[in-house]
Amino acid sequence: TALMGEKAAHACTEAVESVIEQHYADQVAELAEREPELAAELSRFRDEELAHKTLAIDEGAHGAPGYGLLSAVIRAGCRTAIKISEKV
Template sequence: MIRVNQAGEYGAAQIYKGQLAVMGDNAPGSSAIHHMAEQEQRHLDAFDKMIAERGVRPTALQPFWKIAGYALGATTAAMGPRAAMACTAAVETEIDQHYQEQLDELESENDPELTRIIAEFREEELEHKATAISMGAEDAPGYPVLSAAIRLGCKFAIGLSKRI
């Protein structure tokens, strides 16, 4: 759980870096993206710490997630602010499901620290999704296709990061 969550938060941080590199600080949605990026960095820092403390091996795919996340962020931002928000909404839909599955699994475990962190971060991810939708994610050109493609990519990344 810690490995895949760290990989996901790393990828999310890269997505926001790519979006901000293209959009800059004055585009519609930039302040919201900065806020979400700060929260993702806090999530990443927490999982980085848990990886070190618990001796968990990080995914070997991290260099790939750096490039893929940044490219996804930059590409969606180049498509416009609504597409950038569509990216966030799609990613957070998958992360919500992923974190909920982990919380369900943790009910039978005795790991209150991990349970608390995942629950807290899931709530923040849901806030990101709500923000993205309120800022026009669903009005992005080709939203159903864009969202489905990003969600499929997230599922693929989660599956790979669990194993590699």
């Protein structure tokens, strides 16, 4: 995406961070009662991802050429990578 321009790079960041943010939120929800300290740490990580996502949006992510398609492909790739890593 960097070769596609700055807005496309921000769109990539926004898409990746959206998926990662949701993954952390799911983990926090699952661990909140059993492992509250770990859940708190993961929550801090999630907040960092949310800040990256917000910055990418502020920097023009949604103005990237083909934003909808680009974002969908990147999000699908991220979700696939997470599923694979959960199996390994």
